[in-house]
Amino acid sequence: MSTQRLEGVEAGKGNRVKLVLGENPFHPAGGGQPGDSGWVEAPGLRCRILDCRMEEGAPVLLGEVLEGTPVPGAEVEARVDEERHHLLARMHSGEHALSRALEKNVPGLRVFKVNVDTKESLITLRWEGELTWEVLFAAEAEANGVIRADLPVTTRVFSREEARVDPDLKANWDRLEGGKEAPESLRVVSLGDYDKVACCGSHVERTGQIGGVLITGFKGTAPQWEVRYTVHRDELLEAWSRPLRRLVRQVGSPPEELEKVYGRLQEERSEARRLLDRLRPFLALPFREEPRGEASFLRLVLPGLPLDLITGPCKETIQEDPKRLVLALLPDEGERSPFLVCRGAGLTGDLKGWLKGHPELAARGGGSPDWISGVTQERDPEKWAKALKEVL
Ligand SMILES: [Zn+2]
Numbered sequence: 001m002s003t004q005r006l007e008g009v010e011a012g013k014g015n016r017v018k019l020v021l022g023e024n025p026f027h028p029a030g031g032g033q034p035g036d037s038g039w040v041e042a043p044g045l046r047c048r049i050l051d052c053r054m055e056e057g058a059p060v061l062l063g064e065v066l067e068g069t070p071v072p073g074a075e076v077e078a079r080v081d082e083e084r085h086h087l088l089a090r091m092h093s094g095e096h097a098l099s100r101a102l103e104k105n106v107p108g109l110r111v112f113k114v115n116v117d118t119k120e121s122l123i124t125l126r127w128e129g130e131l132t133w134e135v136l137f138a139a140e141a142e143a144n145g146v147i148r149a150d151l152p153v154t155t156r157v158f159s160r161e162e163a164r165v166d167p168d169l170k171a172n173w174d175r176l177e178g179g180k181e182a183p184e185s186l187r188v189v190s191l192g193d194y195d196k197v198a199c200c201g202s203h204v205e206r207t208g209q210i211g212g213v214l215i216t217g218f219k220g221t222a223p224q225w226e227v228r229y230t231v232h233r234d235e236l237l238e239a240w241s242r243p244l245r246r247l248v249r250q251v252g253s254p255p256e257e258l259e260k261v262y263g264r265l266q267e268e269r270s271e272a273r274r275l276l277d278r279l280r281p282f283l284a285l286p287f288r289e290e291p292r293g294e295a296s297f298l299r300l301v302l303p304g305l306p307l308d309l310i311t312g313p314c315k316e317t318i319q320e321d322p323k324r325l326v327l328a329l330l331p332d333e334g335e336r337s338p339f340l341v342c343r344g345a346g347l348t349g350d351l352k353g354w355l356k357g358h359p360e361l362a363a364r365g366g367g368s369p370d371w372i373s374g375v376t377q378e379r380d381p382e383k384w385a386k387a388l389k390e391v392l
Contacts, residue, residue, distance in 0.1 A: 006040075006074045008060075017047060017070060019061040025078055026052035027085065028059045030200040032114035033092050035062075038080040044068045045076065084118060085202065090231045091116045092201040093153060093191070094143070094213040098229055099123055100170075100195040101142040106135060116201065120216060123227045131225045136215045140229075143213050150208035151192030158186045163198065171198035276309060285313045287326070292392045295323040295347060301381050303331045307338040307373060314342055322346030325392045329381050336375035339363060341388070343370050349391045358387045 008020030019040060026049065029035035035052030040061065045068035049061045070076075092114075099111040106127060113124035163169055163186045171186060189199045191207055204210055212233035220226050230236060244255060253261050287298045298317060300310065310328050318324050322344030330338040341351055350369040355361070361384065365374010378384065 001077055001079045004040075004076055004078045006070055006072055006076055009070045009072050015065045017063055017065050019047065019049075019063060019070060020058065021061065021076075021078055024052070024059040024061070025080055026059065026061060027080075027088075027202045028052045028054045028200075030054065031092075033088055033116040033201040036080050036085050036088075036202075038078070040070070040076050040078050042068075042074060042076045045070060045074070086204075087118050087231075088116060089202045089204050090210050091118065091121050092199075093203045093207065094147070094210045094229065094231045095121060095123060096189065096191055096195050096197060096199070096203070097143040097146045097207065097210065098139060098213050098215075098227075099125075100191075100197075101139040101146070102135075102227075103170075105139050105142065119232070120228055120230045123229065125225050125227065126223045127225060128223050130222060131218055131220070131227075136218060136227065140213060140215050146191060146194050147207045147210045147212055149192070150206050151194060152206055153203050154190050155203070156188050156190070158188045158198075160184055160186065163188070166196070169196050169198065273308075280309070280312055283309070283313065285310060287317065292325075295325065295392055296321070297385070297388070297392055298324055298326045299381055299385060300326070300328040301331065302328070304333075305330050307340060311340065311373075314340055318342055318344035325388065327381065327384055327388060329376075329379065329384060331379040335377055336364075337377070337379050338373070339365070339376045339384070340371075340373040341384075342372075343391070345370070347392070351391065354388075354391055357390075361387060 002023070002025050004025075005022040006019060007022055008018070010018040012018060021040075026036040026038060029051060036049070037051065038049045040047040040049055040063065046066040047063045047070060048066055049063040051062045052059050053062065054060070095114050095116060099114070102123075102125065103109055103111060106129070108129070109125055109127040111123055111125045115122040115124075158166070158169070160183065163171060169188060186198045187200055188196060189201075189203055190196045211231050213229050213231055214233040214236055216228045216230055216236070218225060218227045247258065248255055251258060251261055285300055285302070287300050289296050289298045300314075302310065307330060310330070314326050314328055317326055323346040325343045325347060326341065328340040332338065341355075343349065343351065351372045352367055352369055355363060355365070355372055360378070362377035363374055364376070365372060367373055
């Protein structure tokens with residue numbers, strides 16, 4: 001907490017406000033890290049600070065007024081949310097360790113963008129190779145070694161010339177070499193002698209304070225990849241191990257066998273599909289047809305059959321005679337029975353819109369004006385047939 005003079009106040013939409021303090025204790029956003037949050041208060045005045053950003057070279061607080069009216073020249077108490085500040089510093093310092101471990105372990109890999117947040121953070125990288133969990137596990141283990149080594153984290157300002165000749169320093173050289181934008185000096189953050197990088201974020205004092213990093217996922221295709229990670233390592237490992245332990249008991253295989261079991265299940269599933277495909281041409285489904293004017297209404301009720309099996313025959317039915325409306329209901333033991341409604345090109349009417357107008361069918365699904373499918377709690381075909389009279 002520090003006492004400050006309010007040097008600038010700019011009212012925004014609603015209760016939004018921009019504040020400038022005499023000596024700003026909030027760390028501004030930068031380098032992919034959001035700015036500090038906190039409070040600016042005085043008797044009769046309460047402002048929640050949501051972010052701090054550099055605007056024209058000066059830090060500006062973005063907040064909302066909860067009580068009173070801030071006026072320039074007023075004396076206020078500024079309070080940074082230290083818990084969030086420290087968490088962002090841990091996340092950001094963890095990113096330094098993880099990014100450098102990835103770059104050291106994988107030749108040609110370059111981290112070029114970072115989004116630091118409190119719950120989970122994101123590293124965007126470029127690499128021509130195929131990113132795998134094995135690559136990520138190795139980098140994660142190395143980063144956690146750096147964290148356990150409890151290296152000092154130091155910040156020093158380098159001149160542009162000094163920075164340019166340092167072979168270990170990682171910086172955005174395009175910006176350094178490029179005309180007006182190039183800064184005269186650089187803030188350089190080091191993790192012992194493991195990593196040295198130009199950075200304007202906030203950091204811990206020793207790597208041990210990071211606690212640990214855990215990669216939570218990754219996506220992308222070569223050459224651009226996104227890696228998600230967090231410093232909430234122990235909590236998350238504990239939380240994730242619970243469904244895993246449940247699954248191990250349910251499947252009856254040790255954790256290291258689960259991937260193999262899943263692979264086998266997928267194989268069996270595609271084998272079953274192939275079998276169905278071979279069977280399909282020989283299936284004659286028991287449609288019940290009744291004329292309705294010049295058109296006809298066909299219904300098919302087959303308890304327990306999968307939707308996959310009947311979509312082909314339904315399609316053929318409406319192609320054979322485009323003046324047909326087909327209802328297929330596959331009542332299941334459970335709450336959700338699959339259904340399908342389709343019509344031939346010789347009929348009009350929007351089935352998708354029709355379904356929305358019939359909440360009594362308790363159906364969930366969608367499709368197009370001439371073809372809808374999904375699941376329903378209404379297993380009585382008479383109720384469906386009655387509602388479908390609107391269409392035919
Ligand atoms: Zn940093």
